[in-house]
Each structure stands twice: as C-alpha cells, then as structure tokens.
Amino acid sequence: MSYTCTLGLRRYAFGNLKNLLAKASPARSGDMLAGVAAASEEERMAARIALADVPLARFLQEAVVPYEEDEVTRLILDSHDTLAFAPVAGLTVGEFRDWLLSDAADADSLQALAPGLTPEMVAAVSKLMRNQDLILVAAKCRVVTRFRNTLGLPGRLAVRLQPNHPTDDPKGIAASMLDGLLYGVGDAVIGINPATDSLPAITTLLRLIDEFREQYDVPTQSCVLTHVTNTIRAIDKGAPVDLVFQSIGGTEAVNRSFGVTAALLDEANTAARQLGRGSVGNNVMYFETGQGSALSANAHHGADQQTLEARAYGLARRYQPLLVNTVVGFIGPEYLYDGKQIIRAGLEDHFCGKLLGLPMGCDICYTNHAEADQDDMDTLLTLLGVAGINFIIGVPGADDIMLNYQSTSFHDALYLRRVLDRRRAPEFEDWLERMGIADYRGELLPQGATQPLLALAGRL
C-alpha cells in the first residue's frame, strides 16, 4: 500500500507506514537526529492528511518493526484482541480521532477497547490530535491498580516519593523520606534510585524502607530501582521486595541494550507475585520509559521516537503493572529540545499509555542543557493534572541530587491538589489523618512535638 497526498501542485508520497508515521509526528529534535522527520512543515501536514485516511485495520497487516526480527512486534500482534477491536475496526485513523472525542467513548467503552488497540494505532491517532484532544480523551480513561493501596480512582492523584542520595547514605535517604511523608507524599511508591548496583547495598535499602513501613503501618509500597536481574536475586535471598522495577523500550534491540527480554520480565513478574506481599491487590511491576531511548541505543529501526515509546507500552501491558512512568525530559535536548517538545511528549505518552490501559504517571522533568525551566514544568504538571494522570514524582525541592536533574517537588503536588481538587489514594489518605499529618480534607496540619515522625527525625 502506498500513502500519498497532493497539496496544490506538490504530490507527497510516503513509502511505508513507518515513514508516514515519522513524517506525521510533531517536530522534535530526536526525529531530526535520526533523519526520519518531515523535511518541511507542509510535508508534515501532507503526512497527517494521508495518515488520517489509513484504515486502523491496516496496522494489523503492516508492521512498523518487522515481525520476524522483533519480539515486541510479535507480542503486540499475537496478543491483539479482535473482539475488543470490533467497535472501531471499520474506522480510519482520522475517524478514530473523531470517535475518541465523541460521547461514544467513555470510561467503560475505552476500557473495553484497550486490548483491541495496538500501540501503532494509538501513536497514529495521537499525531492528528492537538494538546487539548490528548488531554480530553485521556481524562475519560480510567485505569485502577492495587498493591497496598488503590491508585487511579477518579479525582485522585498519587505521588512517588523519590528520596535519592548520591551515596545511598541511609540517613540522607531517611531525611528526604520523612520530609516527603510529612508533606503527604508517597502513596504511589517510596522508590529509590540507588547509586550502586551491588546486591548487599540494594538489600540494605529495601530493608530500610520496609522496616519503617512496617513500624508505622504505612499503606504504600517500596521499590529500589535496580536492574530486574538484581531484583530477582534479591527475591531469591529473601529480601522484602514489593515491586519489580525495569526500564523498557519499544523494540527488542533497545530492550537487549537494557539487558531484558520478555521472558526475563515474565520470570520477575511471577517471582514477585508469588511473594503475595500486596494487601489489596497484586499489581507488582513498575516500568519506566521515555521517548528517544531506542535511538540512543541505535535500536530504532528508522521509526519515530513517539511511535516507539507507544510500543514500549505494548510490552508493559502484558504485565498489568502497578505503575508506568514516562521520564519525559530526562534524556536531553538532542531528543526533546525545549519546553514545548517536552510538554507535547508528556501529553502524548500519557494519552497513549492510558488508551492502551496502563496506569500512567509522568516524571515531569528536565536537564540543565535543555531549553526548559520550572515554568515549563508547571505547565506540563497542570496539563497532566487536568488529563487525570495517575501519579507524578516527588523530590525535595524538585532537585534530585543523585541523578542531577529537576523533577517535581512535594510542594508541586500540593499545588495540583489545591487547584484541581485531587485527593491521595484512599488508604494513604486515611493513614495521614491517623498520623495527624493531614486533616480529613487532606490539608496539611501544623506539626509539633506529638508527631511520631518528628520524634523519629530527632533520632536520625
């Protein structure tokens, strides 16, 4: 099948679906670096016009990354649910956009549709959508997951407490953790990026959080974000593992560069589920992703970075994860150049993940060599809040002193709760009230000598 569009005297032809998707993608530095972006603004619009006419069913016949070469493609196509696809099977990409925006698409119909959609279909329709479309449709989706609390309920927003320290110093980590909890943060997960990959150090951190959680009966989950093979070893050694973390990407080759395969993830998922540590549910996987990872590993097959990102979600959904986090601005300006590109990518990732049925969160972030600042983060934070994001990241003062980048702060989460009336996970909300950290409305209370966490802080 050839894809063409004539604008005035000029006829644009696109050799295959992969090229068409790449040329239709909103401008970003990573696609230019890869040499797959549209050469002009007119070519980009021509690609979108041609893409709007492509039947959704075409995506089941023409793979963006070859089926024979790539296990992610095989997983996507082999697990496609034809019955679930039926309501939109006769639509083109352009008609699908209209359908998503229509009243026919609501929380229930979108949830039922998710297994019938492929990542490429979802990426394609996102390229025809404006930011407000991405927000409106995502806000209709509902993805609820559970481990020791319930995440993703309507009107709720959770936060990952990220108490990183450059040398994994237990007291330094505990200081940031207590600061976060006293700001009402930590319902999504208490998750540490360790500075080292050594198993004893990781086990020490796991025990540190787990003992604290047990002592104060905190209804949340913990995670040390190390390679999946380390987590499997930690489980074997009897360490208190709640969640299995892993970075994943949208091709078999990029996953190989991360040292993972679907079989390895299957093994880890099974091992963690068998521990049965969840109290209200057993979603045990925590994935992180981000546009540009496949290109940086030279594993992109000539596809655009947004389509490949959606394919990572195609892999993630196999595991019914508790959390999927797109770390949107971490990768640097050669992939997402400025605030505008980071904001767009964050909205796309959230939309695509939600449509595929995933519990999407976002690390709303940037590095100091990107053309972005706190104002851009405020904008994306607000937009994703409106779009109904499941969780965001909480770092003391937005400054991660271990990973050297800027994310969102505990204060940022309070801001979003205040302006959008978003509450914490219900179990965690109850705990904060029992601890006297917040009142029944979720508002922070003044703290004094009777606060048990302050007594703990005094003993550190």
Added chain:
Amino acid sequence: MSKPAIVTPDPWLRLQSLTRARVALGRSGVSLPTREVLRFGTAHAQARDAVHQALDVQALQSELHEAGFNTCAVHSQAADRSVYLRRPDWGRRLAPDSADALAQQAPSLWPAAPKLAIVVADGLSSLATRSHAQPLLEALLPYFPELYRLPVVVATQARVALGDEVGHILGAEQVVVMIGERPGLSSPDSLGLYLTAHPRPGLTDANRNCISNVRPEGLPYADAARKLAFLIAGARRLGRSGVDLKDDSDSHALLEGDADLPALEATPPA
C-alpha cells in the same frame, strides 16, 4: 512591631544536616517560600550559564601558554551551541579546517607520535573547563614532567569522542579529554576526564575510562591527577583502555594499600 509569620516553617530543620537535598523548606500556603524560589532560580541560572557561556579560547590559551604549555585550538563540526545541543554526532568530529590546521601545526609545536595528548574541551560546561583544566594540568606535572612538551589542544563545541580524531591526527598513544560535564543544579562546574588508548575515530564508550566530578568541592585536583596517572600507567601496561582496565586498576589500587581510592565512575560521556 514585628510582622506576623507568613511562611509556615517545617519543625524538622534538623534533617538538613543529613542531606544536601532541599528538605524542610517550609511553605507559603502550599507553595514554595520566596527565598527558596530565588535560591533555586539562582542555582538554575548558574547551571544554564555554564552550558551556554562560550569558552574564552584566547584567554584560556594565553593562560596555558604563560604556565608553559604549548597549545593549539580546534573546533568541532557543530557551528554553535544550539546546533551542538541538537547534534551530538557533529560535536564528535573536527571541522575540516580544524583538522587541516592541526595536522599542519603539530610538527612545529610538539614531538611526533607523542605518548600522551591532552584535549581541553568545553563540553556542557565551559565554566568547568575554564576553572579547572589548568590547575589539573599542573597537578599532573609531578607524574608527567614531559607534559610541557606534549600536545594540549583546546577544543570548542566538543564532545568526548572528538579526542579520538585529535589523538589520531597527532599519532598519540593515548588521549585524555578534560571536558565540562552536564551541570547539576548544585554543581555547575564539574570537569570529567576521559582516557582513551590508541585513539582513532569510531571508538565507543566501552573503550574509555572516566573520572567524574573533578572540582574542589567534588574530587580535588590532586586526587584526580593521581587517579588519572594511575589509569594512564595501567592502560600502558595493558595496551588498551576501557572496561578491561577498570577491574585491573581497582585491584592494583588495593595491592598498593590505597584502599581509600574512590571507585572509578563509569558514567556515560557527554
């Protein structure tokens, strides 16, 4: 008459002594107090300036010259900072006129096929390069007294791999790239050191050894020089640099009773 307190303080200020993280900031309503917004904004401004301020090549060269080093300046294929940030591949190659000039000037400045060449590169923080390259070179002199006669090439809009081409043109046995690292909010001036043996275009990060966070508040000059000299000697013995050298150097460090030698960082190059 004293003003009523507007900012809600956090009665856990003690935690600030346990981490550099921005804990116990207090709040204005639910938001950051003015003083913290200004403090954060200043740190970000310094990091941004470090990325965007052009390296003053002439000033750096004349300082190095006064200190006794023979220098030459080159430029990558990235014409300016905006292009540099978008096209890391262009920052890894010399501009053709720079490559020609380097080949022509080298015989008059330095001996042929030097054992070691130094590339002083702006990378992502010219502030780091300007502040720390010269003191670090001087800290290396006790280990390499011949450093005054060896090539010191000042490179702009440069990534780490630019050193491969420079070293190749000079016929150097090893090249050390001293380069400004991506600035953190509280560390706008970290210098990174990358050692590559038998440099030539097409090598990857697996062929290099890295020493990170060189600055007085991080890894001080004397310690960085000692580690670098150690790696250079190790690479010479081994005949190559990169992943194989790391384990070797660590075990040697222990053999020499140098147990406090920090582990070598294997952070990816800029």
